[in-house]
Amino acid sequence: MIIEVKDLVVEYKGVRVVDHVSFSVEEGEIFGMIGPNGAGKTTTIECIEGIRENYSGSIRVLGLNPQVDRKKLYNLIGVQLQETSYQDKIKVWEICKMFSSFYANPLPYESLLNDFGIYDKVNSYVSKLSGGQRQKLAIILALIANPKIIFLDELSTGLDPQARRSMWDLIKGLQKDGKTIYMTTHFMDEAEYLCNRIAIMDKGKVVAVDTVENLIKRFGLEETVVLKSDELNLDEIERIEGVTSLERKGSEVYVKGRETNLVHNILSYLSNNQIGYSDLKVIQPALEDVFLKITGKKSEGM
Amino acid sequence: MKMLYNITYIEFKLFLRTFVNVFFSLVFPSMMLLIFGGIYGNEPSDMFQGHGTIDISVPAYIGMIIAVTGIMSLPLSVSGYRERKILKRLKATPINPFSILLSQILINFIMTVLGMVILFFVGKIVFELNFMGDFYDVSVAFILSTLSIFSIGFVIASFSPNMKFASAIANIVYFPMLFLTGATLPLEIMPELMVNISKVIPLTYAVELLKGVWIGKDLSEFSKEILVLCGILAVCTTISVKKFKWE
Numbered sequence: 001m002i003i004e005v006k007d008l009v010v011e012y013k014g015v016r017v018v019d020h021v022s023f024s025v026e027e028g029e030i031f032g033m034i035g036p037n038g039a040g041k042t043t044t045i046e047c048i049e050g051i052r053e054n055y056s057g058s059i060r061v062l063g064l065n066p067q068v069d070r071k072k073l074y075n076l077i078g079v080q081l082q083e084t085s086y087q088d089k090i091k092v093w094e095i096c097k098m099f100s101s102f103y104a105n106p107l108p109y110e111s112l113l114n115d116f117g118i119y120d121k122v123n124s125y126v127s128k129l130s131g132g133q134r135q136k137l138a139i140i141l142a143l144i145a146n147p148k149i150i151f152l153d154e155l156s157t158g159l160d161p162q163a164r165r166s167m168w169d170l171i172k173g174l175q176k177d178g179k180t181i182y183m184t185t186h187f188m189d190e191a192e193y194l195c196n197r198i199a200i201m202d203k204g205k206v207v208a209v210d211t212v213e214n215l216i217k218r219f220g221l222e223e224t225v226v227l228k229s230d231e232l233n234l235d236e237i238e239r240i241e242g243v244t245s246l247e248r249k250g251s252e253v254y255v256k257g258r259e260t261n262l263v264h265n266i267l268s269y270l271s272n273n274q275i276g277y278s279d280l281k282v283i284q285p286a287l288e289d290v291f292l293k294i295t296g297k298k299s300e301g302m
Numbered sequence: 303m304k305m306l307y308n309i310t311y312i313e314f315k316l317f318l319r320t321f322v323n324v325f326f327s328l329v330f331p332s333m334m335l336l337i338f339g340g341i342y343g344n345e346p347s348d349m350f351q352g353h354g355t356i357d358i359s360v361p362a363y364i365g366m367i368i369a370v371t372g373i374m375s376l377p378l379s380v381s382g383y384r385e386r387k388i389l390k391r392l393k394a395t396p397i398n399p400f401s402i403l404l405s406q407i408l409i410n411f412i413m414t415v416l417g418m419v420i421l422f423f424v425g426k427i428v429f430e431l432n433f434m435g436d437f438y439d440v441s442v443a444f445i446l447s448t449l450s451i452f453s454i455g456f457v458i459a460s461f462s463p464n465m466k467f468a469s470a471i472a473n474i475v476y477f478p479m480l481f482l483t484g485a486t487l488p489l490e491i492m493p494e495l496m497v498n499i500s501k502v503i504p505l506t507y508a509v510e511l512l513k514g515v516w517i518g519k520d521l522s523e524f525s526k527e528i529l530v531l532c533g534i535l536a537v538c539t540t541i542s543v544k545k546f547k548w549e
Contacts, residue, residue, distance in 0.1 A: 074396040079394040079395075081394065098312045103395075
């Protein structure tokens with residue numbers, strides 16, 4: 001395990017913002033933390049990154065204590081902070097060059113700019129970049145160290161859908177290059193698409209850590225089969241194995257159930273009884289539903 | 303060292319790209335000298351015990367430059383960097399966080415020296431400025447004055463939650479310094495009340511010290527000024543170290 005957090009507690013002005021949090025991150029995975037605003041995600045990531053000092057509990061990143069081995073650690077991790085801005089009137093190449101000078105073995109920033117498709121901005125002022133370009137720059141600055149772990153805090157907040165998509169491809173690419181990624185987000189689709197494992201944080205506590213699939217299973221969420229048909233006998237449908245509830249909304253019937261073979265069972269019933277139907281679709285439970293169930297809140301990203 | 307050099311080099315370029323900084327530290331003092339020199343010339347003046355107006359104004363204006371870089375530029379950039387989380391971002395790199403602050407001090411120090419050099423040459427070329435002091439004494443007086451005023455700037459940066467606040471405080475501190483210490487208008491022309499007010503403003507001591515060593519007096523004649531400036535430096539540095547926040 002590449003990051004290990006044990007019993008992390010952070011108090012801020014008498015309020016416990018992180019409350020006995022323990023979890024670990026495996027090498028090579030994309031680990032995501034989701035949770036409502038104020039859940040303690042940013043506080044937690046900042047403790048791990050070594051930029052927040054007043055906490056109790058133990059944190060090990062690549063076997064190092066962020067409080068003690070900061071210089072060693074910062075040569076091994078790359079950090080993107082939520083809402084950083086840069087100096088007024090600094091140019092892209094200047095900030096890249098400045099960051100390069102901080103590291104023992106920096107990657108050439110020209111090729112990073114190239115990889116991220118913003119090499120043409122090398123002589124531009126950072127303040128003139130678009131939101132997407134600025135976030136790309138933030139990742140480039142995190143990558144200059146050639147880090148083993150990259151921390152991304154709400155990277156895609158404020159980006160348009162297209163920029164968000166291209167950011168996702170970049171992050172997947174980083175994972176292919178063997179990097180471990182720790183990210184926080186409030187976009188459920190983003191977490192679902194990118195993350196191998198997800199931690200859900202609420203009111204300072206980590207309520208669950210698992211793969212999306214397991215989270216959905218664990219919280220007993222149901223699939224829904226929707227279909228249109230005029231000849232349905234609802235009572236018979238209700239007796240199909242796995243069906244838990246049933247609802248008619250206009251011409252559509254919503255069948256909910258938890259059984260793995262739910263779709264198959266419904267389809268065999270329909271064909272066995274030669275019942276005509278149309279527009280059949282299956283709605284899988286999503287991370288959003290888990291989030292809603294745990295936190296009682298709709299995610300802000302939706 | 304390489305890190306410090308690089309960050310200082312870049313920050314220096316950024317300083318030069320900011321018009322207000324450049325104008326007030328490099329251009330404005332020389333402009334003032336041209337205006338007042340144009341009016342009074344550099345003939346020996348009774349008001350300044352037989353010294354020329356320019357010969358007395360140049361060291362006083364050095365005090366003005368120190369006030370601009372130390373009270374305006376330094377705290378504004380440091381508190382701005384904190385507010386915009388630039389300090390926090392830089393802290394998440396292997397650079398020693400104090401190097402970041404040191405680079406700000408260095409740049410403002412260099413700009414002060416640069417402003418002083420320009421002022422000197424304008425005075426020399428246009429008004430035949432005389433320098434009667436000892437280079438070593440003037441250097442000591444200049445460095446002590448600069449560090450002392452900069453430390454006040456750091457206290458402002460330490461207590462300011464954001465740039466707006468820092469700017470308000472800096473202005474409140476800066477303008478009395480500019481006009482009530484002899485840095486722009488000589489104390490010699492001021493009524494007694496103003497002279498008394500000037501005694502509680504730190505820059506007055508810097509201006510007195512700089513003027514004195516410039517016209518050739520010995521450092522030892524200014525033990526009061528040196529003591530006050532050292533005291534300010536010690537107190538303000540202690541406060542800054544205790545109260546400074548990175549975010």
